[in-house]
Amino acid sequence: MFRLLYAFLVGIIGAGIVHIAIIFLLPANASNDAWSRIAAIAEPYQPVLLENVEPSVLPASQRNPFLRAVACRFDLEDGPLRVSAREAVPFWSMSLYDRSGLNVFSISDRAAPGNVPDLLVLTSKQLSELRTEMPETFDQSLFVETDVTQGMIVLRVLVPDESYVRQVGRALGAISCKPI
Amino acid sequence: MKTVLATLLALIIAIGGGAASVWFLLEEAPAADGLNIGPWIAYPSLGTRDADPYSRARFVRRGGVPMGQAEGIVFTARTDSNQQTLVSGCTYRLDGPMPVARFWTLHAVDNSGRPLPEFEGRPAALQAMQVQREADNSFTITASSQAHPGNWLAITRPGPYQLLLTLLDTPISTGAAVEEIRLPTITRVSCDV
Numbered sequence: 001m002f003r004l005l006y007a008f009l010v011g012i013i014g015a016g017i018v019h020i021a022i023i024f025l026l027p028a029n030a031s032n033d034a035w036s037r038i039a040a041i042a043e044p045y046q047p048v049l050l051e052n053v054e055p056s057v058l059p060a061s062q063r064n065p066f067l068r069a070v071a072c073r074f075d076l077e078d079g080p081l082r083v084s085a086r087e088a089v090p091f092w093s094m095s096l097y098d099r100s101g102l103n104v105f106s107i108s109d110r111a112a113p114g115n116v117p118d119l120l121v122l123t124s125k126q127l128s129e130l131r132t133e134m135p136e137t138f139d140q141s142l143f144v145e146t147d148v149t150q151g152m153i154v155l156r157v158l159v160p161d162e163s164y165v166r167q168v169g170r171a172l173g174a175i176s177c178k179p180i
Numbered sequence: 181m182k183t184v185l186a187t188l189l190a191l192i193i194a195i196g197g198g199a200a201s202v203w204f205l206l207e208e209a210p211a212a213d214g215l216n217i218g219p220w221i222a223y224p225s226l227g228t229r230d231a232d233p234y235s236r237a238r239f240v241r242r243g244g245v246p247m248g249q250a251e252g253i254v255f256t257a258r259t260d261s262n263q264q265t266l267v268s269g270c271t272y273r274l275d276g277p278m279p280v281a282r283f284w285t286l287h288a289v290d291n292s293g294r295p296l297p298e299f300e301g302r303p304a305a306l307q308a309m310q311v312q313r314e315a316d317n318s319f320t321i322t323a324s325s326q327a328h329p330g331n332w333l334a335i336t337r338p339g340p341y342q343l344l345l346t347l348l349d350t351p352i353s354t355g356a357a358v359e360e361i362r363l364p365t366i367t368r369v370s371c372d373v
Binding site: 003004006007008010011012013014015016017018019021022023024026027030032033034037050056057058059060061062063064065066067069071091093094095096097101102103104105106107108109110111152154156158160161 | 193233244309
């Protein structure tokens, strides 16, 4: 009887250890983070429209009938990343995700000088190098300084109603995501 | 023999209990990092580096690219303001106020998060510019399976559903005082018998 109680107690304590171990090991062993999912379907710097993708890339609960999104992987070792569109959109916002799919930075067009999405993602070292001789082509760009080297950006654009469908579609179709 | 049985029992409890408690906390229990306002709930730290280990584990299992805090915030309502599950057989009235935001959208989804199908070209979704407002800028939205005058959110699929309120570029997600946030109330008006 005493032995049974002892085994029971050891079991409960063991359950606690197993519980904590699973919780902390789960993120490290996951392969279904957004970065890996996008990596499976697209090359780096290849913009991916997040509407016809599998629910494993973008769960249904994160879809919004009024928002369209485009994702693009990058590696800042190739140089600063420039994400730009040629056309203005009613509202846009951007999030930066690290290699494990965690959101590390986000910004909305309120911070940008114009309605045309135009971003430059770079490390602090690249920023200081660029500062010494700032090319004029970037005077409308929004600078995003980050400690992430391999990562992904997601640009979300608002489509308030049908009259914007074509304009936003053109803007997203021509989005450019390239190292400079 | 007794020692073997006791060891086996301890192992079964440890592994089974540990796994079961993780599953329960991730799948069944309400998340601790939720921001609750009336019937609405949001998870501002989901998928960020600030998230607690449980939120992190939950995010790993679901994946996706949740909105960043400067982009906006998504509130979900599974119930009306009286904690009764939202069902398509009932008509609900949503009364303002809407918090400060550049833009908001409201859409209905089924329990797995998929948007409800359109009703004769009319999606189960509304946005800030579509709603008709009263003289004092307030508005009322009716969520129902039957057509209603004014701001009608068409609910097309039978059964329970959820409402998703997305606020774009809002001070709420960047840490405004929680006590000051006011979201629309959801009142059950009537039900089909």
